[in-house]
Amino acid sequence: MKKCPTRGAEGSRSMARIVCWGTLLALLIAMETASAAGPISSESIQDALKGDWGQVTFDLRYRFEHVEQDGIQSTSGDPIRLRLGYLTPVWYSLQAFAEFEGNTPVFEDDYNDTTNGKTEYAVIADPSEGELNQGWLALTAIPDTVIKGGRQRINLDNQRFIGAVGWRQMEQTFDAVNLLSTSLENFSANASFVWNVRTIASKDVNMLSPLLNLAYVFEDIGTLTGYGYLLDYDDPDDSGPFEYAFSTQTYGLRFNGSRAVREESLALLYTAEYAYQSDYQDNPEDYSADYFHFIGGLSAPNSDSFLTNISGKIGYELLGSDSGVSLKTPLGTNHGFNGWADQFLTVPPEGLQDFYGMLGATIAGIKVDLIYHDFESDAGSSDYGSEFDAMLTKKFGKNYTLLAKYANYDADEFKADVEKFWIQFTVAY
Template identity: 45%
Template sequence: MSLRKTLADTSIKITFVSAAVLFFPIAHTAAFAAMDDAIENALKFGQADARYGQIKFNLRYRYENDDSKNPDKAVGNASTVRLRLGYLTPEFHSLQIYAEYEGNQDVGANTYNSLRNGHDTYETIADPQQHELNQFWISYNGLPGTEIKLGRQRIALDNQRFIGDLDWRQMQRTFDALTVSNNSLPNTTIQAGYITSVREVTAEKISMDSQFVNIGYDIERIGLLSAYTYLLGYNDLPADNIKSSQTYGVRFNGGAIINDDVATIFTSEYAYQQGYANNPDDYEANYYLLVAGLEAYGFTIKGTIEQLDGKGSGPAFQTPLSSDHLFNGWSDQYTVIPVHGLRDINGSIGATVMGINIEGIYHDFADDTGNIDYGEEWDFIAVKTFGKHYSLLAKYAYYDDNGALPGLTDTHNFWLQAGVSF
């Protein structure tokens, strides 16, 4: 089934057009601004200072199409609505509590493998129809420059390459953890934590015994220098044990302002990884990242080289808690790094046209030596936001496989999305 034929399906068109009609007219008008103010006020129980706490609300509709040349897989089509509904208490003696429900619901006829529904003859779209307690934590900020948080919570460090919430998927990744954040030292933020389990985007709970420390130092007018240690221990199945790893790294993210219209972008990062805890594999691997770019006259242009090493046998450098969709192409071909490693050389250009943020990215994939050509990918996105609360998104990815890696084929992915968040 072609993408054109799929999008012609009447029920899908009606579903998305209905969502678009609902969200698109929300512009910067006095009437809608007044409506937003009324909603915000109601969610704070009529108190601007939220003295009785506040309700948090996030609703997102998405249509996703996954179409590959894999003869064993039928085209995947998912039409889902995700709701998050939470309550944050007022602060009392430096204590605060947050509880949040999350549920994802199929709407219309869905033909896809969610990794929970048993439809493994279809392409995978990892948005299962599930309901869960997404977050439930208590925090304490009675110590100077310090917040201590205990319970199920979101954790997102640096650019989420090593630990992130994978918020692109409808069900968010969250962690059962004790975390501490401290900024009492000048220009310094220290984040540390102990994780006992992770609740993945499939709404499955995986037991862990993991610790992390991330220290960031803000160099004024230059950028942020970070150093980190991530000790990830998986406790349950042998399939999980092989993901146990210890990673040590350093990262710099910054740039320079040339004038009112021009600024440079620069990021560099290095990390070293080896097996940890009950991982049966004894391995070592390196990670490298270099980004250079320019923001000029409304355009953003960047070039990136990211490399995760592999030795051809045993595991390569892995990032099992990464927000994978942000890296190595939106078709998600490389959520597990091949044994020969991965080198991703990519370039992007973005701009804002008539209030719509657009971006195009080209990826060239190879092994860590550059000798094995894995293929290439083109990614495109357009996002329109309306005030603080409403958004529309259209997104497309095309992965062109050259046959070097078993299991990968040419793939088209397409998304339409509408969201509202208070």
């Protein structure tokens, strides 16, 4: 068995020890408790982690990432991430949850994690840190309503504007009060007030930001969502490329759904979204930018054949620009949009148009996803470049997942060529 790290910089060494010993302890407790109840299996481990006393949650993710980027030193990293949490039973309509999250490299640490100062290397944005990832108290006394206060995960719609950035090892969580009500049939209201965001760099960013998301389900057609997100950043040094650049107000409508074309054999997929964004509070810019996202496609439902879950989609996403100021999504899960090479996490000043096509299928139990993007500016006529992405995902039962992922950005008039490759293994209970 590999020994826990004992060498390296003091901060990194301490985090490596915490993650390593925490991982070993959690595994030993789960295996010992499960073995006492019978032969060790995923089900026995899962049963051992919950009971009348509450539930222990455990999520271990190891990832190897390699990045080649023109003009900068190529690099590799292999961070391992541990999340260990405890969920209490419900007591007088109250329930609490606390979760530790820690991340550290195992063998490869010569990469720019955005906090370690190794700027000669390409970026792998997974810093060696430990933190309270979640810590909240929930009240369920009102029927079909949950009021939750504290540090928590907030994912709204497809996470374009508000999300946890789950792809990175240290996720983004929110210090907030959140109310989720489903008391009216087919209607849900999700309202939050955020005063701090814990970022993927394990950094606190203060703000005073109300978020409102209202959704109505039209049965057999889709879901219509209206939203308003008012982001008011407090600290000028943590508010964007210039002071208070991320202080924005965004209002939008989204319709997402599917409709059977041939019963049990073919379905039509469709998404249409529009949003309007402008400056808010202390933002010194006076601008307004539009957002459009359209998707159309077809999917074939599951079958017992070798090839299942076949789908094809084409999409167009516009992140607009006004007088050199582009639309911004500082709290979104941006890795899931505009290419996995992450070249458009921040939208260029001239805006962005993304024309893309997606193919997906499950082949012999392996999920296959292929995506091609063509990028252009909104203002002007710049051809930014193109990107090809591919991913293979294999689940082993409910608790184990193996993933291989590839991204190749071919630059034209924006940034430089980038190629990325990942192998990832996750154990989650």
